[in-house]
Amino acid sequence: MKKITLLVLGVALLSNVPGYTQEERDRVITTAVPFLLIAADARGAGMGDQGVATSADAFSQQWNPAKFAFINSKQGIGVSYTPYLSNIVNDIFLGNLTYFNRLDERSALAASLRFFSLGSIETQGGFEEQPLLLSPNELTLDLSYSLRLSDDFSMAVAGRYLRSDLKLAVNSEDATAASTFGVDIAAFYQTQPIVFSNFDGIFRAGANISNIGPKIKYDEVGQENFIPTNLKTGAGFEFIFDVDNKLGTYVEFNKLLVPTPQDFDGDGDIDREDEQRYNDIGSIQGIFKSFGDAPGGFGEEMREITWALGAEYVFREAFSLRSGYFNESDTKGSRKFVAIGAGFKYAPVIIDISYLFSTSNVVSPLDGTLRFGLTFNFGEQYADY
Numbered sequence: 027m028k029k030i031t032l033l034v035l036g037v038a039l040l041s042n043v044p045g046y047t048q049e050e051r052d053r054v055i056t057t058a059v060p061f062l063l064i065a066a067d068a069r070g071a072g073m074g075d076q077g078v079a080t081s082a083d084a085f086s087q088q089w090n091p092a093k094f095a096f097i098n099s100k101q102g103i104g105v106s107y108t109p110y111l112s113n114i115v116n117d118i119f120l121g122n123l124t125y126f127n128r129l130d131e132r133s134a135l136a137a138s139l140r141f142f143s144l145g146s147i148e149t150q151g152g153f154e155e156q157p158l159l160l161s162p163n164e165l166t167l168d169l170s171y172s173l174r175l176s177d178d179f180s181m182a183v184a185g186r187y188l189r190s191d192l193k194l195a196v197n198s199e200d201a202t203a204a205s206t207f208g209v210d211i212a213a214f215y216q217t218q219p220i221v222f223s224n225f226d227g228i229f230r231a232g233a234n235i236s237n238i239g240p241k242i243k244y245d246e247v248g249q250e251n252f253i254p255t256n257l258k259t260g261a262g263f264e265f266i267f268d269v270d271n272k273l274g275t276y277v278e279f280n281k282l283l284v285p286t287p288q289d290f291d292g293d294g295d296i297d298r299e300d301e302q303r304y305n306d307i308g309s310i311q312g313i314f315k316s317f318g319d320a321p322g323g324f325g326e327e328m329r330e331i332t333w334a335l336g337a338e339y340v341f342r343e344a345f346s347l348r349s350g351y352f353n354e355s356d357t358k359g360s361r362k363f364v365a366i367g368a369g370f371k372y373a374p375v376i377i378d379i380s381y382l383f384s385t386s387n388v389v390s391p392l393d394g395t396l397r398f399g400l401t402f403n404f405g406e407q408y409a410d411y
Contacts, residue, residue: 058251061142066122067106068399072367072380073336074350076278079232079260084401087138090232091170092182092214094134100405108397117145132174141165164190184210208239226266234258255283272340280332283313286320329355362386376401
């Protein structure tokens with residue numbers, strides 16, 4: 027039996043970053059299916075990979091499905107495309123398709139598909155065997171329901187089916203795709219316009235615990251891997267200067283609700299026995315442990331939190347400019363980048379683009395990536411209040 031298992035988004039690049047000890051590198055939290063953490067739409071990406079507390083749009087499913095209860099359009103479809111490793115290959119990408127339907131003044135349904143293609147890979151089982159062309163991929167199917175519990179507050183629940191087909195097999199009948207499921211629980215708060223002396227404003231806040239679910243297993247005899255259960259929290263304020271000009275400013279924090287790898291036996295190395303003890307931790311148990319299990323104490327727990335700042339300027343509801351900054355601790359992955367973006371709206375059609383500049387010593391697979399998004403809104407329009 028010959029098998030090749032494709033490892034995606036590893037942390038081997040961290041070994042090239044000066045100032046890291048081996049112990050610090052070993053405590054970088056990794057999960058299966060990390061594509062779930064990639065910003066799938068150009069608007070959120072243009073503000074530094076955030077969207078839990080921004081205004082509602084067709085791509086709210088990934089960030090905070092509770093926002094759909096506040097969306098202005100009756101129905102809409104969003105399509106986005108994100109190249110991956112675009113500086114090296116041209117056939118790896120993340121695609122996203124979303125549909126939402128605001129059922130009435132207080133509730134909405136949404137469904138989405140995310141598809142991560144790793145391109146085409148040619149495998150050779152032996153010298154006399156014909157090459158086999160394979161196309162590993164991962165996907166999720168999501169369904170969410172959001173409900174406005176008051177004029178200013180909504181909550182949502184989302185269910186997610188996840189399928190990961192990364193096993194590249196040659197002459198193997200038992201190489202199958204892995205699958206699991208996850209649940210999101212989200213909340214969103216948006217005030218009515220607040221009147222100030224020189225401008226009006228809207229305050230927004232949001233939270234989303236995403237991908238709550240069992241581990242995923244790629245082999246019958248292999249280990250189970252955590253999926254990226256994640257806590258997002260954020261807030262923002264939109265300045266309404268007049269009917270033509272608005273400026274939204276936002277901040278967001280993210281923490282993986284996954285245990286920190288550690289040296290359980292205290293021998294100075296995270297070896298196979300430590301990995302086995304780590305893998306024995308259950309998914310729900312791991313969520314609670316993740317808040318206080320870092321060997322470095324409170325300081326290390328804080329370093330496991332990423333943060334992002336973003337802004338969006340809107341002119342006449344027809345043109346948008348966006349920018350953002352994302353930061354992750356040097357010892358926890360060292361993702362750091364600046365993003366810019368723009369949006370163009372004509373009648374029911376919205377076009378979004380964004381571009382990422384990495385500012386980290388660790389080369390980002392999304393560095394220099396231009397993302398695209400297209401939204402079609404249709405049906406009656408709802409007033410904000």
